Amino acid sequence: MTVTLGTTSASKTVDLGPAVELVSKEEGHRQPLAPEFVSAEDFSPLEVAYDFGRVRREDIEGGPNNIWRYKKLLPVPSNVEEIPNTEPGGTRLVRADRLAKALGLKRVWVKDDTGNPTHSFKDRVVAVALAAAREFGFEVLACPSTGNLANAVAAAAARAGWQSVVLIPKTLERAKILTTAVYDGALIAVDGNYDDVNRLATELAAEHASWAFVNVNVRPYYSEGSKTLAFEVAEQLGWRIPEQIVVPIASGSQLTKVDKGFRELGQLGLVEASPYKVFGAQATGCSPVSAAFRAGHDVVQPVKPDTIARSLAIGNPADGPYVLDVVNRTGGAIEDVSDEEVVEGIRLLARTEGIFTETAGGVTVATAKKLVETGKLDPDAETVLLITGDGLKTLDAVEGRIGPKATVPPSAEAVSKALGF
Template identity: 65%
Template sequence: MRRKGLAIMAVQTVAGKSTSTSAENPQETPFGPAAALSCRECGTRYPLTPVFACLECFGPLEVAYDLPVGDPEGLRARIEAGPANIWRYAPLLPVPADVTQKQNLNPGWTKLVKADNLARELGVTGGLYVKDDSGNPTHSFKDRVVAIALEAARTFGLTTLSCSSTGNLAGAVGAAAARAGFRSCVFIPHDLEEGKVVMAAVYGGELVAIEGSYDDVNRFCSELIGDPIGEGWGFVNVNLRPYYGEGSKTLAYEIAEQLGWRLPDNLVIPIASGSQLTKIDKGLQELIKLGLVEDKPYKIFGAQAEGCSPVSAAFKAGHDVVRPVKRDTIAKSLAIGNPADGPYVLDIARRTGGAVEDVNDEQVVDAIKLLARTEGIFAETAGGVTVGVLKKLIETGQLDPAAETVVFNTGDGLKTLDAVSPTTGPTATIRPTVAAFREAGLA
């Protein structure tokens, strides 16, 4: 309580002013090039503290930077000489220069797979890539965001790492906390896939299943943080959310670097809260601003499951606000009925000339199988959503198949076996004889 009270008082003192804690020497401060927190709605700036909502308007706070402009060649060389993980981009992240010396899972630098077989199936002629983030330490992109939040928690002296989660994040927090020697206590809806529950529990922290939906869990965490119980807690996606979100920028950086320092034409990204999509856009804009890539147009497409598609519905209706929905889909990692960054996703899709589309559960399962049989990549349901939406976007003429496209797989199919197990199994079960093999029609 004492810590949070002090943070709020400090914020009030400087609200409305531009503050910079890193002006003297950005590389020697705990937050590197980060200068302040800034409200996305009204622009009010705050010092770098564990706060997440604007005192003026409740708008979300995000990290504002003094980025190292003016020497793109030098910066590119420095990045390329860095480690094969997200810390190669430390000069663009709110972390200290010596971040590689800390106990962290060091996620990132996952494969960008040239998906020629899938491209042929879908009729994509401009080049198709899968950014396969199942290769992270806990097999989802969440390791990226948690790595940044963990460093912020360390700097703020927080001792418990926590989150509300649809599964992947709970595992990422549990693992990161175990590695860094933090206590962890994570909260999930009670009805998650077994793979995600086990994966979240195995790291030895506390895992609490809440009788309700993800939105109920989220509400509970938001209330818990205002309670004395929450003293010393870093909820990665609540009070550390401004820092946490920045981890998703590394997906944009990696794709550009892996393409030879250039931007693709289209990106198809899943939407849960919408944070990942907005931060990928932020990362792409930073790359252009820093001169690391040529300034060219790109289109961002958002992907949702039909059973929880508030952002897609708002996009199609031409609305700029997102009406919350009750969720009902197998894509549980995307089942956020009240997506915090939904309005910003709408802005980005419209600004870039992209779209937001959705597919039903049957199409999700078909897409998981399509990606698996064409590229040997077993995606979780969120990956089925993006591939399914990519197919639909092409079929409906919303995405140009002659343009270069990157589609995201953000998690491992082993976590969501339930989605495909009813329709996937042995081709035949036979006695161990050649005759039996022949009789089964397999010869």
């Protein structure tokens, strides 16, 4: 939809494709498209509402091999693929027979999102946020982050020729600092913990009208990017929704958007609206949603995170209640796993399928294992696991546990002997 925006000095025409309004999640209050994230009516999160019109498979199949093939289902301009941005998506859906066997499942697919430009699914959400932010007249792309999001924001801004402002706790690991700083945006180390950095981001978003904090003031657009995981999975399966999908939970946004993506595909007739179950995965050291599910609550009690799965370590997940809704509605479940199990999950995926994931992926694999063992995942139903980030970014998790099988002198005899020949 093309709307005229009057919030800046000169009014500006905004093209956000099929997006028509924002709607509050709790009471469904509607308001015009704008860079806002909380309803002034009921204080619940705002979500994008659409008028899709007719969308055919051919429209999508004829598009580029990245998330912009789904532009008719996203809050982005109709010419989005012509504007400098990253081109995330189009990542592999791998048939994982060896992992399936190890887990005791009949058929498993791994969605390997490590192939994205900065090697995590965050490239999807940031690309959509950048496209929408440009329409709203923003000029700076910003975020508070401790890792994947920092990489994605700094890279996307560099590609678009935008300034970026990335706020990190100053104690962040060397590797994460380097992999963000290399894009040459304004990387600011804050003398405080992640909570301090987050508060600071909200304050700065209010003060700087030209700064788009991807996960704050343009969050409704940003979060829609996660739908592309559902779209790709369905298209890669031959326009079909899998019976079971296991999704890691941080804020919970990704899980709710995967569900939204599947529903939209069904409503548009792009796939048969077949039943599916959504399962959530957390690390026990930060498992407020899993705990609420287990207790049968519909609200989530915040926790103080303590887990190696730092990219999932959000103690007060904004979309927690909506995650519980989706999981309960679809007949899924939520489980959590220990850090020891997370590492075993990373190693299991690597040795069975040659995919090296970060700790979040280890959480997903280990949770799938637990869900099979507890009878919650149907072993005969087709199952998709979302692997959303890369092991190269969390080497610490496996350090000290793996290494060479042997160290030998440079002789063929020594090698053969070390290998037991």
